Amino acid sequence: MAPPNPALTRAETFARAYGLQMPILLAPMAAACPPSLSIAVANAGGLGSCGALLMKPAAIRAWASEVRAGTNGGFQLNLWIPDPPPTRDAAAEDRVRAFLANWGPEVAPEAGDATPPDFSAQCEAMLEVAPSIISSIMGLYPPEFVERMKAKRIKWFANVTTVKEAMAAEAAGADAIVAQGMEAGGHRGAFDAGGAEAAMVGLFALLPAVVDAVKVPVIATGGIADSRGVAAALLLGASAVQVGTGFLRSPEAKLPKAWADALARAAPEDTLVTRAFSGRAGRSLATAYARAAAHPDAPRPAPYPVQRGLTQAMREAAVKSDDLATMQPWAGQSAARALAEPAAEIARELWEGARAMLA
Numbered sequence: 001m002a003p004p005n006p007a008l009t010r011a012e013t014f015a016r017a018y019g020l021q022m023p024i025l026l027a028p029m030a031a032a033c034p035p036s037l038s039i040a041v042a043n044a045g046g047l048g049s050c051g052a053l054l055m056k057p058a059a060i061r062a063w064a065s066e067v068r069a070g071t072n073g074g075f076q077l078n079l080w081i082p083d084p085p086p087t088r089d090a091a092a093e094d095r096v097r098a099f100l101a102n103w104g105p106e107v108a109p110e111a112g113d114a115t116p117p118d119f120s121a122q123c124e125a126m127l128e129v130a131p132s133i134i135s136s137i138m139g140l141y142p143p144e145f146v147e148r149m150k151a152k153r154i155k156w157f158a159n160v161t162t163v164k165e166a167m168a169a170e171a172a173g174a175d176a177i178v179a180q181g182m183e184a185g186g187h188r189g190a191f192d193a194g195g196a197e198a199a200m201v202g203l204f205a206l207l208p209a210v211v212d213a214v215k216v217p218v219i220a221t222g223g224i225a226d227s228r229g230v231a232a233a234l235l236l237g238a239s240a241v242q243v244g245t246g247f248l249r250s251p252e253a254k255l256p257k258a259w260a261d262a263l264a265r266a267a268p269e270d271t272l273v274t275r276a277f278s279g280r281a282g283r284s285l286a287t288a289y290a291r292a293a294a295h296p297d298a299p300r301p302a303p304y305p306v307q308r309g310l311t312q313a314m315r316e317a318a319v320k321s322d323d324l325a326t327m328q329p330w331a332g333q334s335a336a337r338a339l340a341e342p343a344a345e346i347a348r349e350l351w352e353g354a355r356a357m358l359a
């Protein structure tokens with residue numbers, strides 16, 4: 001009998017170490033990670049996930065209680081590492097507000113004042129919940145927080161977009177590196193917010209380079225939405241994969257219908273990286289609003305989180321009327337591979353298909 005494929009052995013060893021039955025991780029997705037989705041993925045043997053960026057401590061605790069009531073499986077809690085507050089420019093914000101009035105409700109000048117929940121309080125809530133894994137994106141946790149995580153035996157998964165970031169994360173004590181290819185849906189994880197568009201590396205180049213540069217396990221993410229992608233990532237050295245967009249058409253994701261339907265129609269070239277929703281670079285479907293905002297005559301988006309505040313009314317109105325044109329429909333380049341099936345089926349198909357290819 002031929003010896004087992006080393007890629008398969010590596011992935012199975014990683015999954016076992018984290019109490020999983022398959023090396024399939026749900027990607028943290030702020031505002032698109034209801035407990036139902038994590039419960040389904042964790043009950044199938046994968047890892048659940050919560051993008052807690054916009055959640056106050058009480059909401060983080062409630063999310064974890066609901067997931068724990070629905071599954072014995074594990075999950076990760078995830079936060080963005082905050083940047084210093086941005087410099088405001090009232091005249092520039094007025095130009096953005098005038099532009100947005102063409103797409104949604106009038107925007108009040110104070111809309112740009114909206115700030116995310118307090119980061120330290122969110123960190124305390126995560127430690128209190130004590131999931132098996134806490135992950136970071138857009139930077140690294142401060143050393144004191146890393147120490148407190150480790151004291152509680154919580155593992156730290158650090159999202160990175162370059163080899164340099166991967167090496168910094170390993171040196172800071174990350175237990176695993178999540179290599180985010182430029183195909184990924186949602187915000188870019190670049191540590192330097194301003195340089196995100198200049199550091200766009202595809203997963204086929206990034207993954208083996210990161211695997212060669214660090215000793216800790218590497219998890220692949222970005223554009224993986226079928227079993228071929230899973231198998232390829234494992235062959236390139238990943239120990240597991242993290243899938244976001246690939247789960248978004250499942251009923252448990254509870255996505256607005258227009259967004260979920262549009263994913264199925266999107267060719268790889270039908271997404272773009274834009275700052276027009278939040279002020280930070282992220283990959284979304286190339287909607288009418290996102291394309292118009294990219295026109296040279298359109299005003300430059302305000303910095304994060306000001307732009308997020310300014311676009312809030314438009315985004316909320318879009319969800320109410322299920323209008324794709326002005327929604328914030330994050331999507332990776334493999335959106336059309338996402339299946340409208342229960343999340344547990346999707347997880348099983350991803351893993352069983354990859355395992356058959358690698359056997």
Ligand SMILES: Cc1cc2nc3c(=O)[nH]c(=O)nc-3n(C[C@H](O)[C@H](O)[C@H](O)COP(=O)(O)O)c2cc1C
Nearest residue numbers: 027029030051137184185186222223244245330332
């Ligand atoms: C709707 C959405 C929200 C996201 N929010 C977060 C987040 O809060 N934190 C994070 O680390 N990554 C976030 N991401 C990025 C994912 O974790 C992951 O990198 C990405 O989904 C992988 O690419 P894929 O969508 O092609 O699978 C988000 C992605 C999407 C699609």
